[in-house]
Amino acid sequence: MSSLWIVVIGVVVIYLAYTFYAKRIDRTVIQADPNRATPARMYMDGADFMPTSRFVLYGYHFKSIAAAGPIVGVITAANLWGWLPSVLWLMIGVSFIGWASDYSAIMMAVRNDGNSLSAIAHRLISPRTRRILFVFIFFYLLLIAGAFVGIMAGILAARPDVPFGILVLALAGLFAGYAIYRLRMSIVGVSLLTVALTLGAMALGPLGATFTPGKPTDWSTGPISGIVNSINASINSGGEIYRVTDPTFADPRIPAPVDGKRSDTATYVAATNEIKVLPNFLFWSIALLVFSYLGANMAIWRFAQPVNYIGFWITAIVIGVSAIGALIAPFVTLPNATAPAGAFALQDAKGFMGATAVGIQPLWPMLFVTIACGAISGWHALFGSIGTARQLEYETDALPVGGGGMFSENTLGLLSLTAVAIVGTGAGAGAFAAGVGRLIHVASFQTIPLPLGTALGFGAFVVIVLTVVQLVFRVMRVTLGEWLGDRWVGFKNQHVASIVGMVITMALVLSGTWVYLWQLFGASNQLLAALSLLLVTVWLRSVGRNPAFAGIPMVFMYVTTMAATIVTAYNLYATIATQPGQAVISIAGAWAMIAVSVLLFVAALLIAYDAWIAWNRLRAEPTPAAAPASG
Amino acid sequence: MDWMTEPATGPRSAVRPRGLRAALREFAYGMTGYEFARHALETRAALENLFMVVVVGDMIGLPVIPPYYALRLLPFVTPEIATWKRRVLREREFSDQHEYHLHGV
Numbered sequence: 262m263s264s265l266w267i268v269v270i271g272v273v274v275i276y277l278a279y280t281f282y283a284k285r286i287d288r289t290v291i292q293a294d295p296n297r298a299t300p301a302r303m304y305m306d307g308a309d310f311m312p313t314s315r316f317v318l319y320g321y322h323f324k325s326i327a328a329a330g331p332i333v334g335v336i337t338a339a340n341l342w343g344w345l346p347s348v349l350w351l352m353i354g355v356s357f358i359g360w361a362s363d364y365s366a367i368m369m370a371v372r373n374d375g376n377s378l379s380a381i382a383h384r385l386i387s388p389r390t391r392r393i394l395f396v397f398i399f400f401y402l403l404l405i406a407g408a409f410v411g412i413m414a415g416i417l418a419a420r421p422d423v424p425f426g427i428l429v430l431a432l433a434g435l436f437a438g439y440a441i442y443r444l445r446m447s448i449v450g451v452s453l454l455t456v457a458l459t460l461g462a463m464a465l466g467p468l469g470a471t472f473t474p475g476k477p478t479d480w481s482t483g484p485i486s487g488i489v490n491s492i493n494a495s496i497n498s499g500g501e502i503y504r505v506t507d508p509t510f511a512d513p514r515i516p517a518p519v520d521g522k523r524s525d526t527a528t529y530v531a532a533t534n535e536i537k538v539l540p541n542f543l544f545w546s547i548a549l550l551v552f553s554y555l556g557a558n559m560a561i562w563r564f565a566q567p568v569n570y571i572g573f574w575i576t577a578i579v580i581g582v583s584a585i586g587a588l589i590a591p592f593v594t595l596p597n598a599t600a601p602a603g604a605f606a607l608q609d610a611k612g613f614m615g616a617t618a619v620g621i622q623p624l625w626p627m628l629f630v631t632i633a634c635g636a637i638s639g640w641h642a643l644f645g646s647i648g649t650a651r652q653l654e655y656e657t658d659a660l661p662v663g664g665g666g667m668f669s670e671n672t673l674g675l676l677s678l679t680a681v682a683i684v685g686t687g688a689g690a691g692a693f694a695a696g697v698g699r700l701i702h703v704a705s706f707q708t709i710p711l712p713l714g715t716a717l718g719f720g721a722f723v724v725i726v727l728t729v730v731q732l733v734f735r736v737m738r739v740t741l742g743e744w745l746g747d748r749w750v751g752f753k754n755q756h757v758a759s760i761v762g763m764v765i766t767m768a769l770v771l772s773g774t775w776v777y778l779w780q781l782f783g784a785s786n787q788l789l790a791a792l793s794l795l796l797v798t799v800w801l802r803s804v805g806r807n808p809a810f811a812g813i814p815m816v817f818m819y820v821t822t823m824a825a826t827i828v829t830a831y832n833l834y835a836t837i838a839t840q841p842g843q844a845v846i847s848i849a850g851a852w853a854m855i856a857v858s859v860l861l862f863v864a865a866l867l868i869a870y871d872a873w874i875a876w877n878r879l880r881a882e883p884t885p886a887a888a889p890a891s892g
Numbered sequence: 893m894d895w896m897t898e899p900a901t902g903p904r905s906a907v908r909p910r911g912l913r914a915a916l917r918e919f920a921y922g923m924t925g926y927e928f929a930r931h932a933l934e935t936r937a938a939l940e941n942l943f944m945v946v947v948v949g950d951m952i953g954l955p956v957i958p959p960y961y962a963l964r965l966l967p968f969v970t971p972e973i974a975t976w977k978r979r980v981l982r983e984r985e986f987s988d989q990h991e992y993h994l995h996g997v
Contacts, residue, residue: 304978304982305975305978306937306975306978306979306982307933307936307937307940307975307979308933308934308936308937308938308979309934309979309988310978311933313926314918316914316915316916316918316919316922317918317919317921317922317926318922319919319922320918320919320920320921320922320923320924320926321922321923321926321927322922323922323923324922324923324927325993376985377985377987377988378987379985379986379987380983380985395986441928442928442932448924448925448928452924561931561990561991562928562931562935566927566928566931570924570927570928573923577923643987644987644992644993647985647987647988647992648993732991735991736991736992738991739986739989739991739992740986743986
């Protein structure tokens with residue numbers, strides 16, 4: 262297998278699924294009608310409801326949903342089960358479930374006067390469903406923040422070449438917001454300047470460091486990485502704080518095995534498979550929270566939006582160049598290599614139970630929550646319905662925008678998989694960055710050196726994750742205020758709500774095991790998707806349409822994700838909570854995450870019960886005649 | 893960008909740019925400037941809401957300005973009354989807030 266085949270398979274499968282399945286559902290079940298007035302045209306208010314060209318909307322929707330989810334999930338899954346199961350789920354998941362979830366949620370909102378899914382759930386199922394949504398959303402945000410802050414702090418602590426790019430990104434973001442909104446400078450000019458500055462800073466990070474094959478990089482020789490390295494060394498002078506374990510070896514701080522064995526590093530003890538939590542990990546975690554605090558509390562135009570915008574371009578450039586590299590890599594053999602650069606070195610399948618030292622990682626259900634957004638995402642459905650649905654000019658635009666956006670996001674997942682698979686060793690972000698580095702090296706006809714390409718891969722990874730995290734905290738403080746603001750008015754204060762969210766996140770980062778955090782996030786995300794499909798199923802039943810295309814995937818996702826929460830809770834119990842020799846902080850974190858698993862499980866059960874009641878109520882009512890397709 | 897801000901009133905072909913180049917231009921705009929344009933429009937709408945409440949707030953039960961000034965300004969704000977009423981009288985969910993826009997989450 263090679264990168265070119267992945268591109269070919271991806272294009273063919275997406276074309277077939279879109280042309281022969283998605284369009285058929287759009288035409289025969291939903292019966293999208295270009296002559297029916299959409300909420301954007303009926304309630305045009307110049308702000309929320311506004312008819313917009315489908316090409317503009319597709320660009321906006323794709324940019325909005327394309328984030329770190331399809332990248333992180335895929336590289337973790339490929340590490341645990343091999344590349345083949347990951348490719349299969351990416352292809353099957355997006356073809357039969359992913360696009361259907363995003364598209365049908367948007368269409369349901371369009372047909373219900375642009376109401377959000379929570380309002381529709383309140384009306385169609387029960388008021389309790391809407392309240393449970395708060396719980397889901399809050400824990401979804403908490404888990405994604407914990408997983409992302411943990412992985413980024415690990416990278417920043419281990420790679421002295423990355424922080425400089427992040428610092429420049431923050432400054433460039435501040436400048437871009439001021440220049441566009443206050444100085445009214447051209448967006449094109451500001452974009453070119455700030456993106457070039459940030460890319461330049463990312464390239465300067467590793468400049469001068471000594472890269473020797475087979476040996477650890479000497480960062481002290483670089484002008485910028487040397488300074489960061491000195492800061493790290495002085496912070497770490499007090500030694501480790503405590504140790505945690507990751508039975509799945511998916512934590513980015515665990516080094517790749519060489520000849521089947523992992524060696525000791527500054528943060529890893531191979532003999533006991535323990536990760537040392539050093540003071541600089543704590544330092545970078547706090548630095549990330551400070552960055553996120555600014556994004557969560559400053560006016561959105563001043564920081565979060567322009568930082569996100571610059572980050573998008575950095576990622577788009579790196580991913581775009583990598584995609585070109587993936588196309589030509591099978592035909593290029595690098596010096597000192599025996600196989601083409603695009604040949605897959607990663608094992609195709611690692612067995613049903615996955616690569617784990619202790620605990621269990623069965624392919625079903627764990628693969629389906631580990632790969633989250635690349636195949637299906639509840640977040641897209643839940644909040645695409647309030648943004649995109651209110652801007653659709655014609656009903657027939659929903660498929661290319663909603664469905665097409667999800668298919669496009671799937672290609673990000675495939676590219677991440679390619680990057681990891683051609684490197685073959687390593688875990689998490691390290692494998693992704695090494696793969697991206699090789700693809701950039703190939704795409705640039707070997708003019709960009711491998712270490713610089715890898716540094717850009719790391720930088721792009723951190724940028725895309727960081728831009729997401731600051732917005733996660735922004736949404737989290739609003740959710741907390743809405744959910745608990747009536748109990749204590751302090752939660753309605755944005756600074757208090759932000760700090761509460763960050764303190765809980767920090768506790769998770771310091772006490773939790775990264776891979777379990779990620780898998781719990783995936784479970785909450787997929788449960789949101791199942792909930793969205795459940796709503797669509799009930800809605801289709803209420804209007805006399807065949808709900809099978811949403812109902813069957815809904816049952817699969819519901820059962821799978823609920824099983825996954827049980828497996829994760831068991832893993833936490835068996836591998837950390839009851840294991841002798843674990844640090845107290847790890848045990849406390851494991852129990853907290855077990856409690857979250859139980860909470861998600863019970864919440865999902867309650868929603869399913871309420872939906873069953875609603876379904877039976879609708880069955881008892883006479884089936885309304887399906888509306889004509891047009892006229 | 894009239895095709896973006898104006899509501900569609902004509903047949904489909906009349907309000908759509910034609911050709912691959914136009915489609916790509918719109919796609920690029922959607923990925924870049926559209927978010928900024930939307931935010932600017934939302935800000936303007938929020939300021940307009942405030943202004944309309946001050947001028948013709950009595951229409952929704954808020955008599956906050958003497959009717960004389962409201963009458964002087966009425967001809968200028970009349971075209972906006974319908975959209976303003978739609979904006980302020982619409983029932984809102986928590987997820988309607990700006991923070992919940994996707995933004996890459």
